[in-house]
Amino acid sequence: MKIYRILDIFVLISIAIALYMVFIYAPIENIMGIVQKIFYFHVSSAWISFMGFSVTFICSILYLYTNKPLFDYVAYSSVEISLTFCTIVLITGPIWAKPIWFVWWTWDPRLTTTLILWFIYVGYIMLRKFIEDEEKKARFSAALGIIGFIDVPIVFFSIRWWRTIHPNVIQKGGGGIAPEMMNTLLLSILAFTLLYISFIIKRVRIELIEKDLKILKKSFM
Amino acid sequence: MMNYIKTIYYIFEKDILLELKNKDIISSMLLFSLLIVTIFSFIINPAADYKSEIASGVLWIAIVFSGLLGLNRSIVIETMDETLTALMLAPVDKSAILFGKVLSNTFFMIAMEFMIIPAFTVFYNINIFASSCLSPIIFISCTYGFCLLGTFFSFMASKTKIGEIILPLLLLPILIPLLLAGIQSLSSCITGENLENIYKWIRVIFIFDLIFTVVINAIFEYIVEE
Numbered sequence: 255m256k257i258y259r260i261l262d263i264f265v266l267i268s269i270a271i272a273l274y275m276v277f278i279y280a281p282i283e284n285i286m287g288i289v290q291k292i293f294y295f296h297v298s299s300a301w302i303s304f305m306g307f308s309v310t311f312i313c314s315i316l317y318l319y320t321n322k323p324l325f326d327y328v329a330y331s332s333v334e335i336s337l338t339f340c341t342i343v344l345i346t347g348p349i350w351a352k353p354i355w356f357v358w359w360t361w362d363p364r365l366t367t368t369l370i371l372w373f374i375y376v377g378y379i380m381l382r383k384f385i386e387d388e389e390k391k392a393r394f395s396a397a398l399g400i401i402g403f404i405d406v407p408i409v410f411f412s413i414r415w416w417r418t419i420h421p422n423v424i425q426k427g428g429g430g431i432a433p434e435m436m437n438t439l440l441l442s443i444l445a446f447t448l449l450y451i452s453f454i455i456k457r458v459r460i461e462l463i464e465k466d467l468k469i470l471k472k473s474f475m
Numbered sequence: 476m477m478n479y480i481k482t483i484y485y486i487f488e489k490d491i492l493l494e495l496k497n498k499d500i501i502s503s504m505l506l507f508s509l510l511i512v513t514i515f516s517f518i519i520n521p522a523a524d525y526k527s528e529i530a531s532g533v534l535w536i537a538i539v540f541s542g543l544l545g546l547n548r549s550i551v552i553e554t555m556d557e558t559l560t561a562l563m564l565a566p567v568d569k570s571a572i573l574f575g576k577v578l579s580n581t582f583f584m585i586a587m588e589f590m591i592i593p594a595f596t597v598f599y600n601i602n603i604f605a606s607s608c609l610s611p612i613i614f615i616s617c618t619y620g621f622c623l624l625g626t627f628f629s630f631m632a633s634k635t636k637i638g639e640i641i642l643p644l645l646l647l648p649i650l651i652p653l654l655l656a657g658i659q660s661l662s663s664c665i666t667g668e669n670l671e672n673i674y675k676w677i678r679v680i681f682i683f684d685l686i687f688t689v690v691i692n693a694i695f696e697y698i699v700e701e
Contacts, residue, residue: 318694318697318698370648370651373647373648374648374649376644377641377644377645377648380641380644381631381635381641381645384635384636384637384641385634385635385636386636387634390634393697393698394631394634394698396694396697396698397627397631397694397697397698398631398645400690400694401624401649401687401690401691401694402648402649404686404687404690405648405649405651405652408652408679408682408683408686409651409652412651412652412655412656412679413651413652413655415675415679416655416659
């Protein structure tokens with residue numbers, strides 16, 4: 255059995271356990287009630303999207319440095335997957351915020367940064383769609399992968415700094431959470447990470463197969 | 476080093492001479508920014524009390540949008556007869572060519588700002604020097620940052636199938652910190668509130684400019700390699 259098949263089984267098991275823990279094991283939050291459970295998916299997705307964009311950043315640098323197409327495939331695949339999870343973050347956030355903050359959206363640094371992150375990487379995918387030459391596509395998107403990632407902390411700090419000037423912002427309530435909740439969160443993050451790895455292996459394999467297919471098509475023409 | 480600076484200067488000189496002959500970049504940018512300022516007068520009442528808080532935003536939007544227009548034009552001139560390819564074949568440092576273009580674009584935009592700001596002052600009855608003399612530094616450093624990333628992305632955009640449409644989509648999200656700092660610091664210059672923050676915002680702009688000058692200098696060589 256191939257290694258990624260074994261990984262898939264692990265993904266299935268960990269997701270099943272995570273779902274059990276989220277809905278049955280973890281207690282219902284006192285104040286927020288059942289809606290708090292979205293938190294486990296929200297935070298895990300946010301984790302995946304930030305991790306995935308870092309993978310893109312590293313692979314973009316490695317691509318420009320070594321010129322190996324594999325790094326480009328990993329960078330691109332990682333953007334596709336992370337952007338999906340980033341979208342999940344942006345959708346689950348307002349669902350949670352409406353009953354708790356009484357608004358769908360606030361322009362808090364974390365929310366704004368995530369939204370801008372989303373815009374940058376949608377631009378990344380669009381850029382790739384509109385360049386035909388494979389080599390150029392890889393180089394340009396690597397540049398955007400590097401510049402976009404470096405930009406994110408600057409965006410975050412400048413907005414946070416601006417918002418502390420205007421104190422009338424709803425701050426995210428942090429603080430202590432029950433140990434059962436913590437365990438559930440950690441397991442959800444683990445399950446999502448495994449899912450990400452499994453996705454990226456599949457996505458890179460598709461990319462490699464597509465490349466082979468293109469070569470085959472050319473040789474028959 | 477000397478050659479590097481010379482290359483930058485030659486590119487800059489070439490663009491200036493071309494612009495003096497055609498006058499299409501600055502004139503179209505200026506007209507467009509005037510139009511934006513005029514259209515905004517329908518949204519915010521220029522006689523209202525709150526206008527001084529919003530004014531810096533209006534001015535920056537006019538500058539950024541007309542800047543996008545100018546960036547597109549300046550790259551179209553280069554791609555029309557494949558002169559960009561010819562430039563890239565020249566046996567000089569590739570990033571010097573980029574920085575030459577950045578410099579000329581910055582120059583065109585500052586020239587445009589020189590004309591739009593007095594018009595803006597008249598239309599909105601606002602003095603951008605009212606509380607601080609730092610506003611020229613804000614304009615120059617922000618314009619440089621805008622042109623640096625803008626020229627870089629317009630190089631990339633010119634190689635895509637849809638050309639200029641992709642430029643604002645790539646550029647604007649990256650520019651958020653710069654725009655935020657520019658709008659906030661200029662707003663303090665106009666209203667006189669939070670004056671102590673101007674230095675901090677200028678520092679944000681400088682850091683942004685510095686980081687991206689270094690990064691783009693480092694990666695541009697790899698991007699144009701063909």
